[in-house]
Amino acid sequence: MGEATGTTGDRVWEVFRQESEGDPMVHGGNVRAPDEELALHYAREFYGRRQESHRLWVVPREAIVELDDPDLLQPPFDRSFKRPGGYLIKHKLEAAKERAKAAPAPEAGE
Amino acid sequence: VSEQLPPKTRDALTELLLSMADDEFVLGFWDSEWTGIAPMLEEDVAMSSVSQDEIGHARAWYELLASLTDDDADAIAFGREPDAYRHAALMNHARTDWAFTIARRFLYEHADAVRLEALAGSSYAPIAELAAKMRREETYHLLHFNIWLRRLAEAGGDARQRLEEALTRLWPDAQAVFTPLSGEPALLEANVLPEPMEALRSRWLERVSPLLTELRLPVATDAPPPDGDARTRRTDDFAWLHGQFTMVARSEVAATW
Numbered sequence: 085m086g087e088a089t090g091t092t093g094d095r096v097w098e099v100f101r102q103e104s105e106g107d108p109m110v111h112g113g114n115v116r117a118p119d120e121e122l123a124l125h126y127a128r129e130f131y132g133r134r135q136e137s138h139r140l141w142v143v144p145r146e147a148i149v150e151l152d153d154p155d156l157l158q159p160p161f162d163r164s165f166k167r168p169g170g171y172l173i174k175h176k177l178e179a180a181k182e183r184a185k186a187a188p189a190p191e192a193g194e
Numbered sequence: 195v196s197e198q199l200p201p202k203t204r205d206a207l208t209e210l211l212l213s214m215a216d217d218e219f220v221l222g223f224w225d226s227e228w229t230g231i232a233p234m235l236e237e238d239v240a241m242s243s244v245s246q247d248e249i250g251h252a253r254a255w256y257e258l259l260a261s262l263t264d265d266d267a268d269a270i271a272f273g274r275e276p277d278a279y280r281h282a283a284l285m286n287h288a289r290t291d292w293a294f295t296i297a298r299r300f301l302y303e304h305a306d307a308v309r310l311e312a313l314a315g316s317s318y319a320p321i322a323e324l325a326a327k328m329r330r331e332e333t334y335h336l337l338h339f340n341i342w343l344r345r346l347a348e349a350g351g352d353a354r355q356r357l358e359e360a361l362t363r364l365w366p367d368a369q370a371v372f373t374p375l376s377g378e379p380a381l382l383e384a385n386v387l388p389e390p391m392e393a394l395r396s397r398w399l400e401r402v403s404p405l406l407t408e409l410r411l412p413v414a415t416d417a418p419p420p421d422g423d424a425r426t427r428r429t430d431d432f433a434w435l436h437g438q439f440t441m442v443a444r445s446e447v448a449a450t451w
Contacts, residue, residue: 094234122236125341128334129240
């Protein structure tokens with residue numbers, strides 16, 4: 085199933101599943117099928133026949149746009165300031181909470 | 195509920211249930227033979243799953259039957275001699291090749307759909323409820339085999355030729371799904387069966403004809419009605435399958451599974 089097209093001219097379809105309403109769609113795996121209709125049927129058999137899925141998305145592999153360039157995804161310079169972990173805000177947060185407790189509650193509508 | 199039915203209606207009801215259960219049971223076993231050898235991995239899993247669905251439907255009908263006759267569903271399914279099965283002649287044939295399997299499933303799934311649609315309106319609530327549930331799964335089966343029929347027909351060459359031969363060979367026996375039951379008048383009178391089998395057969399012919407005609411596949415809408423023995427005659431193929439599916443149950447008759 086690794087090739088994009090098999091010897092029979094089948095295509096590879098990536099399957100995404102949602103466990104229950106509101107959950108994110110998560111990549112489940114893929115199926116090989118000659119057309120959209122059978123791809124849906126096979127996706128249902130592989131990723132939905134045990135009531136484990138609320139919704140399936142079936143996407144032809146060639147429709148996926150891939151980005152894996154390390155220059156863009158793993159830049160060589162220190163970018164830790166772009167991550168929330170780059171700041172220590174614990175003390176600031178505590179101080180803000182104290183101030184909030186001390187201040188009188190605002191009037192409604194203000 | 196069964197106590198409320200007159201004996202005549204109850205006997206006819208058991209005849210109807212047994213015929214449907216045996217159709218699903220025998221076909222489920224034939225097609226489960228594709229496990230491991232279907233044309234491609236995905237179809238292998240799909241075919242195995244669809245076959246399991248049919249055996250699941252058979253189980254539901256056998257259990258309803260067992261509740262009416264104070265019997266045991268497993269005993270009905272596995273404890274009879276080949277001559278006591280009541281599946282349509284369509285299910286007398288061996289698995290054969292993929293085209294044959296697709297041809298049979300196409301013809302049967304549409305027949306079963308017509309039958310279940312009618313029974314969803316049955317006055318006998320347990321049948322109506324089961325039919326409504328089964329229709330939800332059968333819709334998917336129907337689509338699956340419509341797709342395969344088209345694929346083989348449009349592939350041309352050997353695939354198409356095998357499909358044409360299989361359809362021609364199976365056509366007379368496919369009528370057998372709608373063999374009138376001996377107790378049919380009682381079922382119609384009580385509205386357990388809302389329409390005669392012969393009316394359902396006409397509807398089935400109207401359903402399968404458009405796709406077969408579009409694909410220029412053999413279709414004979416003037417097919418004669420099924421013979422009287424279309425649900426009682428058995429074949430060597432079926433005797434062999436019976437030996438297979440009863441093998442484990444026969445190995446230790448008194449065992450609890």
